[in-house]
Amino acid sequence: MQGKKLQQRAAERVRELPGAELTHPFGADWDVYKVRGKVFMLHTEVAAEPVVILKAAPDDARLLREAYDAITPGYHMNKKHWITLNPSGGLEADLVEDLVTESYLLVLEKLPKNQRPVDPATFGQRSAL
Incomplete structure (x- = not known):
């Protein structure tokens, strides 16, 4: 998948994740996505290439790399968690x-329950009718 894409x-x-917002605390070159004030994704350019930076569980991060x-x-x-x-x-x-969804859910799990826009344990699961 090409950079901008x-x-x-x-x-x-x-845009499909409840409570997610785009911010620019580091300037226009960094798109910083947060949920309840906690970062879960960043966009920037590295060596003129657009990249996406995400949170990941340490074991998952190692396996993905x-x-x-x-x-x-x-x-x-932090190279262990991102x-x-x-x-x-x-x-x-x-x-x-x-990977974007997993990053979002990892951040949600650390929030107090009363601040979570959704339950990370059940988000995305379809309920039985």
Whole structure:
């Protein structure tokens, strides 16, 4: 997935996540996505390439970096808890969307229950009719 398309796909997914908002605390070059004031995704450019930076569980982050050349340690973030999606590796749209959702849910899990816009344990599950 090419750079701008990678960022667009990630941003489209964010629009579907309750309570998510776009901010620019680091200036116009950084799109910072938050839920209840906590960062779960960033967009910027690294070496003139648009990238997406996401939170990930440490074991998942390690496995993703091993499995995909386009996934590297989090740019300017804690390398254990963050990953960077790079446009040159041909990541599938479904994977990008899943990683954005997982990053969002990881942040939600750390929030007090009364501040969560949705329950991270059941978000996205279909209820039986």
